[in-house]
Amino acid sequence: MAQQPCDIGLVGLAVMGENLALNIASRGFHIAVFNRTTSVTDAFTAGRGKLPNVVGCHTLEQLVAALAKPRKVMLMVKAGPAVDQLIATLLPLLSPGDVIIDGGNTYPADTDRRTREVEAAGLLYVGTGVSGGEEGALKGPSLMPGGSAAAWPLIKPIFQAIAAKVGPAGDIPCCDWVGPGGSGNYVKMVHNGIEYGDMQLICEAYALLKHGAGLSNDELARVFDGWNRGELDSYLIEITRDIFTVRDPDTGDHLVDRILDRAGAKGTGKWMSQLALDLGAPSTMVTEAVFARSLSALKDQRVRASSVLAGPDMRSHDDPAGFTDQVRRALYAAKIASYAQGFVQLAAAAAEQGWQLDYRSIAMLWRGGCIIRARFLDDIAAAYAANPKLENLMLAPSFAKVLAAAQPAWRHVVATAATIGVPVPVFMSSLAYYDGYRHARLPANLLQAQRDYFGAHTYERTDKPGSHHTEWLELRRKV
Numbered sequence: 001m002a003q004q005p006c007d008i009g010l011v012g013l014a015v016m017g018e019n020l021a022l023n024i025a026s027r028g029f030h031i032a033v034f035n036r037t038t039s040v041t042d043a044f045t046a047g048r049g050k051l052p053n054v055v056g057c058h059t060l061e062q063l064v065a066a067l068a069k070p071r072k073v074m075l076m077v078k079a080g081p082a083v084d085q086l087i088a089t090l091l092p093l094l095s096p097g098d099v100i101i102d103g104g105n106t107y108p109a110d111t112d113r114r115t116r117e118v119e120a121a122g123l124l125y126v127g128t129g130v131s132g133g134e135e136g137a138l139k140g141p142s143l144m145p146g147g148s149a150a151a152w153p154l155i156k157p158i159f160q161a162i163a164a165k166v167g168p169a170g171d172i173p174c175c176d177w178v179g180p181g182g183s184g185n186y187v188k189m190v191h192n193g194i195e196y197g198d199m200q201l202i203c204e205a206y207a208l209l210k211h212g213a214g215l216s217n218d219e220l221a222r223v224f225d226g227w228n229r230g231e232l233d234s235y236l237i238e239i240t241r242d243i244f245t246v247r248d249p250d251t252g253d254h255l256v257d258r259i260l261d262r263a264g265a266k267g268t269g270k271w272m273s274q275l276a277l278d279l280g281a282p283s284t285m286v287t288e289a290v291f292a293r294s295l296s297a298l299k300d301q302r303v304r305a306s307s308v309l310a311g312p313d314m315r316s317h318d319d320p321a322g323f324t325d326q327v328r329r330a331l332y333a334a335k336i337a338s339y340a341q342g343f344v345q346l347a348a349a350a351a352e353q354g355w356q357l358d359y360r361s362i363a364m365l366w367r368g369g370c371i372i373r374a375r376f377l378d379d380i381a382a383a384y385a386a387n388p389k390l391e392n393l394m395l396a397p398s399f400a401k402v403l404a405a406a407q408p409a410w411r412h413v414v415a416t417a418a419t420i421g422v423p424v425p426v427f428m429s430s431l432a433y434y435d436g437y438r439h440a441r442l443p444a445n446l447l448q449a450q451r452d453y454f455g456a457h458t459y460e461r462t463d464k465p466g467s468h469h470t471e472w473l474e475l476r477r478k479v
Helices: 015-026 040-046 060-065 081-091 107-118 133-139 149-162 183-212 217-227 236-241 268-279 286-298 300-308 321-352 359-365 377-386 398-419 427-436 444-455 474-478
Strands: 006-009 031-032 054-057 072-075 098-102 124-131 142-149
Touching: 006 015, 006 060, 006 133, 015 031, 015 040, 015 474, 031 040, 031 060, 040 054, 054 060, 060 081, 060 149, 072 081, 072 124, 072 427, 081 098, 081 107, 081 286, 098 107, 107 124, 107 142, 107 183, 124 133, 124 183, 142 149, 142 359, 183 217, 183 236, 183 268, 183 321, 183 398, 183 427, 217 236, 217 300, 217 321, 268 286, 268 300, 268 321, 268 444, 286 321, 286 427, 321 427, 359 377, 398 427, 398 474
Parallel strands: 006 031, 006 072, 031 054, 072 098, 098 124
Antiparallel strands: 124 142
């Protein structure tokens, strides 16, 4: 009996690719799979992928031949040159109207370029963000596709079937078309940048509760469990609660205390920060989060410095329960500021690139399947539904009210951290951003005077139009 043509092909059977292939197959689609190392393909099709609707292929030619037209080929390989090499190999094997999909953490400008190149060859191209890690890939990720608009109707049935589902009936897919070129990868990059900020804020809250309130790991687990039942309900708060309950099987101690305080990174947070600088978008919190990881990497230097540099005693707070609640309020306020910065950068990128992004839809994409999934994304979606042209999330009436109410706790937490010497760069950055944004006048007038003084860069005036320059030394001599 002839083999049924496959609905999609997938290249790359590392953990994410393998789990995504199983997800696709579990939804009833026929899928052809290929890995450069043929033994990996064989092991998969003889093991977890031993299913009637999974076809193993030993060459790309076999993969393409197994697909129904228009063909759809998804690449789950390491971002960078490997993607370009695969595209170059695939193009002669495919036909006009076929679709190449990149599911890696790809730099948005690379997807812009590849979309143009693949479309010039008569084919369609998609760069899609895939968030949710190994479990999400298998059970339902958040998917953020962008690129050739004509490709969306072709991949939509598969993508929305395999995506995480949310909503009262659990039937709303966390996947929708984002926009042209690299917009899907840009949205995924911002997602990851927000993730950096969220994780660092939680770590700073942990340090404050441990040193500022004197809480034990068991008490921290109970605190985070309580937080996960309120406005901070999120995947990251949930897993943090779980982490505090796990014991090391070798020592019996809490495992978190045995983990070296040196953090790793894969680069997407850095990309967001770099592109924010290019755009002039003040994404200060992800930048501080990236630098916090960089500082953590200087472990040996920090150990040496700890015996040289003086600081205050990190004493416990007189009112642990009250301080713990203040940290909760400050964490929620800082989280609002962080997401506000992410959406401001998306808007700046959209203006530069000419994208028409739907910010309500983007918030809904992140409600399930992804790492930053959280209850308050519903509130973000509602804010953009009420005002699609909202300049900044902090200006939405619901969020402005929360931030106003949180101010005393937010300020007290930041001040306490400075007083007792607990480093909280992202908390501090969040409050500085809020204060900077709410001021109608900043001291940049003096900065412009300085620039004009030493470099004749000119300045604008409050009382008359145009650019102005002053010979500062001449006027000073006349005083």
